[in-house]
Amino acid sequence: MAEAPNTPQAAVxxxxxxxxxxxxxxxxxxxxxxxxxxAVIAELTQAFxxxxxxxxxxxxxxxxRGKAFCAGADLNWMRRMADYSRDENLADAAALAEMLRVIxxxxxxxxxxxxxxxxxxxxxLVACCDMAxxxxxxxxxxxxxxxxxxxxxxxxxxxxxxxxRAAQRYFLTAERFSAAEAHRLGLVHEVVGSDDLDATVASLxxxxxxxxxxxxxxxxxxxxxxTDQPITPALIADTVAGIADIRAxxxxxxxxxxxxxxxxxxxx
Numbered sequence: 001m002a003e004a005p006n007t008p009q010a011a012v013x014x015x016x017x018x019x020x021x022x023x024x025x026x027x028x029x030x031x032x033x034x035x036x037x038x039a040v041i042a043e044l045t046q047a048f049x050x051x052x053x054x055x056x057x058x059x060x061x062x063x064x065r066g067k068a069f070c071a072g073a074d075l076n077w078m079r080r081m082a083d084y085s086r087d088e089n090l091a092d093a094a095a096l097a098e099m100l101r102v103i104x105x106x107x108x109x110x111x112x113x114x115x116x117x118x119x120x121x122x123x124x125l126v127a128c129c130d131m132a133x134x135x136x137x138x139x140x141x142x143x144x145x146x147x148x149x150x151x152x153x154x155x156x157x158x159x160x161x162x163x164x165r166a167a168q169r170y171f172l173t174a175e176r177f178s179a180a181e182a183h184r185l186g187l188v189h190e191v192v193g194s195d196d197l198d199a200t201v202a203s204l205x206x207x208x209x210x211x212x213x214x215x216x217x218x219x220x221x222x223x224x225x226x227t228d229q230p231i232t233p234a235l236i237a238d239t240v241a242g243i244a245d246i247r248a249x250x251x252x253x254x255x256x257x258x259x260x261x262x263x264x265x266x267x268x
Contacts, residue, residue: 030066035074072120124154
């Protein structure tokens with residue numbers, strides 16, 4: 001967690017590369033280790049909503065400037081929250097939860113580019129993205145219990161990413177753990193040297209950008225639908241309907257024809 005200065009600055013930057021159709025959303029409060037407050041939450045929510053609906057976007061990369069990826073909540077925001085009533089705290093937490101939901105349910109594939117340390121709510125940002133690549137120098141910490149709080153709003157995404165057993169340790173001890181440990185737990189997919197971070201993210205983003213947008217969107221829904229579900233006749237029927245629907249869709253037909261005719265599909 002870090003304290004924000006009195007001088008205002010743009011909190012979140014958005015850049016779209018029209019050629020690659022890759023959008024980058026960048027936390028740019030490096031002077032406070034990219035700690036977030038209500039303004040940052042609102043900007044991130046708006047950015048992901050807009051990019052979700054943007055026809056020119058195929059992939060979204062969530063990145064950050066400076067030495068830290070995200071230090072959690074900034075201290076000035078926490079000072080204001082200290083005087084909130086319960087109703088005000090409910091509204092405040094609901095805004096954070098909505099931001100996480102918007103990122104997690106984004107129909108476009110998302111990649112967290114983790115160049116530095118991640119604390120508290122920042123881990124929620126990483127866990128909400130479909131993929132995460134971290135520099136080997138990054139460290140992680142679910143630090144809330146150290147100040148008498150709990151990682152409530154980020155917990156559904158973080159437990160899904162790292163598992164309940166790991167959460168039982170790291171939520172309770174607030175230990176700082178390495179990028180290698182984050183990889184072992186499944187919180188991040190790859191750990192690379194800082195010099196290789198951009199190339200690794202670009203390789204993943206490039207692969208995602210060439211896939212069928214409709215199929216990627218449907219795959220994201222499929223994962224949510226089958227995860228932790230018993231394999232019942234109803235679930236099997238849903239998967240049968242899912243493949244039938246995508247085969248009959250415009251992009252499904254186009255993709256198969258392009259493959260058989262050894263040409264590029266029209267979404268490229």
